[in-house]
Amino acid sequence: MVLNPVISKLAGKLVVLASASPRRLEILRNVGLRFEVVPSWFKETLDKSLFKAPYEYAVETAKQKALEVARRMPIKHLKTPDIVIGADTIVTVDGLILEKPVDKHDAYRMLSSLSGKEHSVYTGVAIVLCHEKENEEVDYQLIQFYEETKVKFADLSEDMLWEYINSGEPMDKAGGYGIQALGGMLVEYVHGDFLNVVGFPLNHFCKQLSLIYNHCTSSSDQKSESVHLSVNGTHPTPVLSQPTPSVPAQSSHGSSSIPKPSSSSSSQTHHTHCSLAHKVKRKGSDSEVSQSSWMLVNSLSKHTDGREAKLCNSENTTSPLITRSEQLIERDVTEHEDSEPRKEDLERISELIDGFKASKALFTASRLRVFDLLHRMPGLDAAQVGQEVKASVKGTECLLEACVSLGLLKSKDRTYENTDLATSLLRSDSCFSLHGHIQHCDDTLWPLFSHLESAVEEGHSQREKVFSRKPKEDTFHNSQEAKLRFMNAMHSVAKVAGKSVATAFDLSRYKTACDLGGCTGTMACELTKAHPEMSVTVFDLPAVVELSERFRPLQSNNRVSFVAGDFFQDELPKADLYILARILHDLTDEKLHILLSKIADVCKPGCGLLLSEIFLDEDRSGPSRGLLQALSMSEGKQRSATEYSLLLKSHGFNTAQIRHTDNLLDAMFCIKA
Numbered sequence: 001m002v003l004n005p006v007i008s009k010l011a012g013k014l015v016v017l018a019s020a021s022p023r024r025l026e027i028l029r030n031v032g033l034r035f036e037v038v039p040s041w042f043k044e045t046l047d048k049s050l051f052k053a054p055y056e057y058a059v060e061t062a063k064q065k066a067l068e069v070a071r072r073m074p075i076k077h078l079k080t081p082d083i084v085i086g087a088d089t090i091v092t093v094d095g096l097i098l099e100k101p102v103d104k105h106d107a108y109r110m111l112s113s114l115s116g117k118e119h120s121v122y123t124g125v126a127i128v129l130c131h132e133k134e135n136e137e138v139d140y141q142l143i144q145f146y147e148e149t150k151v152k153f154a155d156l157s158e159d160m161l162w163e164y165i166n167s168g169e170p171m172d173k174a175g176g177y178g179i180q181a182l183g184g185m186l187v188e189y190v191h192g193d194f195l196n197v198v199g200f201p202l203n204h205f206c207k208q209l210s211l212i213y214n215h216c217t218s219s220s221d222q223k224s225e226s227v228h229l230s231v232n233g234t235h236p237t238p239v240l241s242q243p244t245p246s247v248p249a250q251s252s253h254g255s256s257s258i259p260k261p262s263s264s265s266s267s268q269t270h271h272t273h274c275s276l277a278h279k280v281k282r283k284g285s286d287s288e289v290s291q292s293s294w295m296l297v298n299s300l301s302k303h304t305d306g307r308e309a310k311l312c313n314s315e316n317t318t319s320p321l322i323t324r325s326e327q328l329i330e331r332d333v334t335e336h337e338d339s340e341p342r343k344e345d346l347e348r349i350s351e352l353i354d355g356f357k358a359s360k361a362l363f364t365a366s367r368l369r370v371f372d373l374l375h376r377m378p379g380l381d382a383a384q385v386g387q388e389v390k391a392s393v394k395g396t397e398c399l400l401e402a403c404v405s406l407g408l409l410k411s412k413d414r415t416y417e418n419t420d421l422a423t424s425l426l427r428s429d430s431c432f433s434l435h436g437h438i439q440h441c442d443d444t445l446w447p448l449f450s451h452l453e454s455a456v457e458e459g460h461s462q463r464e465k466v467f468s469r470k471p472k473e474d475t476f477h478n479s480q481e482a483k484l485r486f487m488n489a490m491h492s493v494a495k496v497a498g499k500s501v502a503t504a505f506d507l508s509r510y511k512t513a514c515d516l517g518g519c520t521g522t523m524a525c526e527l528t529k530a531h532p533e534m535s536v537t538v539f540d541l542p543a544v545v546e547l548s549e550r551f552r553p554l555q556s557n558n559r560v561s562f563v564a565g566d567f568f569q570d571e572l573p574k575a576d577l578y579i580l581a582r583i584l585h586d587l588t589d590e591k592l593h594i595l596l597s598k599i600a601d602v603c604k605p606g607c608g609l610l611l612s613e614i615f616l617d618e619d620r621s622g623p624s625r626g627l628l629q630a631l632s633m634s635e636g637k638q639r640s641a642t643e644y645s646l647l648l649k650s651h652g653f654n655t656a657q658i659r660h661t662d663n664l665l666d667a668m669f670c671i672k673a
């Protein structure tokens with residue numbers, strides 16, 4: 001079928017991905033779909049012997065995953081999604097269904113059964129469309145389909161098998177391998193949609209969406225089969241299984257009665273476009289990783305039916321795949337070496353080279369309170385600004401011009417005023433001021449980053465080396481000052497990100513909360529604003545609680561109280577929701593487990609845990625904000641949402657929802673099992 005643009009059709013709809021799979025999240029995020037992640041609690045324990053074909057099992061599991069979330073959300077999250085997407089990936093070989101291995105031996109069993117053979121990967125997908133009716137009942141409409149991809153593994157030696165298993169990669173992946181990463185080494189060829197193996201058949205999914213939202217008529221090879229479930233409360237009852245006008249068609253791979261796809265042998269080839277290709281583009285083509293991804297993508301080809309793809313390899317040739325891929329890489333490298341550098345590459349590198357200059361210009365203007373001044377007195381010229389901030393005219397002029405070029409100031413006839421960005425984020429007294437954070441970057445991070453080379457060589461932060469050189473830092477007064485500066489930094493980030501985190505989830509069932517390490521109480525304040533029946537205790541070190549009084553006039557809220565204590569040593573205040581905002585990334589594994597065990601001990605089943613951190617992309621390729629921060633961290637580490645989720649799970653907290661907020665901090669909501 002002809003594919004029409006469709007992702008934009010979902011704008012404004014509450015789309016929910018009922019999956020904890022980081023790969024599915026990334027595949028869908030890469031195409032610009034905006035959605036919430038609510039991992040399904042459905043246990044993958046359907047009796048496989050009841051299904052005639054393996055894909056029926058995958059489709060049914062996907063359906064149950066999606067329906068569980070579609071049914072839970074109106075009750076537990078008090079909102080009805082528009083669309084819930086569920087998926088399930090399985091590997092089948094020799095008539096067996098392989099899911100995720102339970103341990104290394106299980107992984108060994110799976111991978112050795114795949115060695116030297118072709119197997120099928122099926123991903124079943126269920127799209128549940130939720131229609132709220134006037135009587136508060138929800139009508140669920142179900143579209144389900146599956147996609148098959150054939151994959152052939154090389155013969156794997158025992159050493160290869162164990163080296164791969166010991167990498168840890170197999171454990172959360174169907175069949176015990178990840179084709180998108182190290183597992184790619186094991187693969188001789190792929191017939192079909194590559195992303196289907198990774199966990200989500202994007203192309204087929206878009207075609208289905210197109211059928212739903214573009215109201216196309218189905219092509220002749222497509223059968224129509226959609227299921228309506230009329231749901232009252234929590235118990236769905238299948239009432240009908242037939243085509244409907246609003247969901248016109250089901251693809252040829254739709255649900256149980258549909259025959260297996262035939263293996264196509266068309267000779268026309270096209271290069272596939274998958275998320276890896278986008279990534280290569282985004283990252284530039286210099287790194288080895290990018291090149292190998294590029295090779296992988298380009299060595300796939302697509303047949304005319306648009307779904308069956310095959311490597312340019314066949315068993316009756318010596319190894320055309322390798323030859324072709326090598327040629328592609330060779331050509332790519334040569335082209336890059338010989339040709340003039342591309343304009344955008346030069347721009348990107350210059351930007352990076354000058355990044356430190358831009359940062360320092362911002363820090364300096366901020367320290368001199370240029371943005372405060374120009375807010376009070378817009379339209380000053382360089383001499384007037386210099387006089388006010390007690391700086392030279394020449395130096396001030398250079399600084400102001402640099403700020404204009406960075407979009408922080410506007411100039412007209414050699415006079416200056418703030419841009420909107422400066423007014424909202426850079427003034428020291430604005431509601432969302434990042435002034436405190438900027439000062440912290442200048443005072444603490446700047447010196448640390450100037451010792452980055454030693455930090456990288458030695459493998460630990462240079463904090464002690466850098467700051468013990470300045471004896472004045474050790475006096476009580478200065479350490480007090482340093483504490484205040486740090487609190488100011490935390491305060492300013494919490495002011496900017498607090499609302500996004502506090503409103504990320506419906507927490508209205510919780511009446512008492514405790515913000516551990518809650519500093520000045522800004523996040524606590526945002527939580528009470530977002531949840532009018534909630535009271536929040538801020539628990540922090542005595543010195544912090546004492547100093548936080550200076551910020552209290554800002555928190556005019558009697559539902560926020562402060563308790564002094566050390567969360568490693570003292571009893572935690574009782575609450576039914578605990579908040580950990582920007583705490584975990586900074587702790588060693590040991591401390592982290594002590595803290596999480598303490599929280600788990602005081603939490604009854606049903607208690608909540610709200611975690612707020614920067615969540616790294618699952619492949620740790622971004623965001624730079626998180627990865628750059630890691631360069632100056634003394635202990636601890638940055639993690640992805642899945643890593644946090646697994647960590648919390650090991651202490652009995654199930655992830656209920658994850659929110660990438662597009663703000664400075666992301667959020668995850670977990671419930672004590």
Ligand SMILES: Cc1cn([C@@H]2O[C@H](COP(=O)(O)OP(=O)(O)OP(=O)(O)O)[C@@H](O)[C@H]2O)c(=O)[nH]c1=O
Nearest residue numbers: 019020021023088089173174177178179197198199
């Ligand atoms: C073959 C293959 C699989 N996978 C992953 O295997 C999991 C399958 O498990 P699932 O049960 O379908 O999903 P899940 O991870 O448990 O998530 P959920 O949807 O919440 O059940 C998914 O993650 C897939 O990406 C890869 O990442 N690469 C591969 O090459």
